[in-house]
Amino acid sequence: MTEFLEAAIDKFTFRVDPGCHYSSEGIWARFEDGRVRLGLSDFLQQRSGDIAFVDVKAAGTVLALDDEFASIETVKTNLMLASPVSGKVLQVNPALEMTPEVINQDPFGEGWLCEVELNDWDANRTLMLDADAYFEKMKHEAEEVQRK
Amino acid sequence: MRSSSHKVAIVPCSGIGKPYGTVSRVAAYQVTEDDRPELTRLVPLALLVMGDEEYGRIVTESPAITIDGCPQACATKMVQQSGGRVAHECSVLGAVRSHRDLKPQGIAELNEDGEKLANALAQEINAMIDALTVAGPDK
């Protein structure tokens, strides 16, 4: 059972998975056996709203750092997601085709977006935030959002 | 005239935080007031949850069509918790996915796309009601 970092702001509770690295936009990357799984952070999915459509680049697509690897359409907004890693898409989460809401329901688990075979994880990782740093950034952003 | 126990219960989600809740409510009004008034009964979720006798009886004696505004599916869960039978679960998100060109906006008042989406959802529900009722719509 993952022990999430948690911040409660107004009626919302935002969780951060300590086992992931994060882009500043809120894309998480979890490294395992030479590949990473990518997904939306809990804060990003809650802030974006209920997901109606998701398109992820197909398996075989080669990604450079910051290439758009997925787009998401929610009740509130359209998001173009930039890849925090470089490599080749190995697999897109098959659950997304029929039930994209799984991203809202379980953003760090069943709601992952895709798996990428990496070119250089060490190089990518240094450009990302670790969980503690992202947690602080997220709390600050969440409090700003609530103040508005 | 059908008794209320033979009518189909229409249960919208009642959410007020997002346009999808409004779409569910507008679709429910269209079905129960304009399209199939003789065959349906609108069930307010808050009363159902608070144990109102009349509405509790309606959902236990009649098939229910729930209209959920978000994946939390409050309407469906609440009918089930009240001992009712959910004949069909409709979701606004499902309607959005079937009508990708429509972008509903507005909570207090829907925009034109929101109204169109509510109408599309109402037509879907009308077909379900017709299939559930032996004689079809009384009109």
Add this chain to the structure above:
Amino acid sequence: MPELPRKKVGIIACSGEELPEGTITRLAALRVLHQVRPEDTVTICLPLFLAGGEGDRNFARFYPTIAVDGCEKRCAFRGTEKYSNRPAAGIVVTDLIAQHGLDQPHGCRKLDAAGMKAVELTAQEVADTVDELLGKGLR
């Protein structure tokens, strides 16, 4: 233990679909949340609250809430009390209408002029109660 960075008030509208007063609670709550006191209030979705939304339930345990009900059945007040904590204040639209001698509202889907006047009155009453609860006094 959750952090409590800033005191806000939760607004819970009954949103009952079968009475014009339910529509009045919804529109008044939205007016307060989006226009009149946006920085001081958050919406609590009654159906989600009742269906087990932990975030909403926890909020109502730690922060003051105002239940806005359409009728004397007071579903929002009783639901909040049952599932979380006693609301700090309760407003009933039928009482407000009687106290101020307003005309009876009509139209659940689309309120008439009397209904819109009641929305204005209810929103003001909610806003004044928010100010009281936050110790801001009348503005």
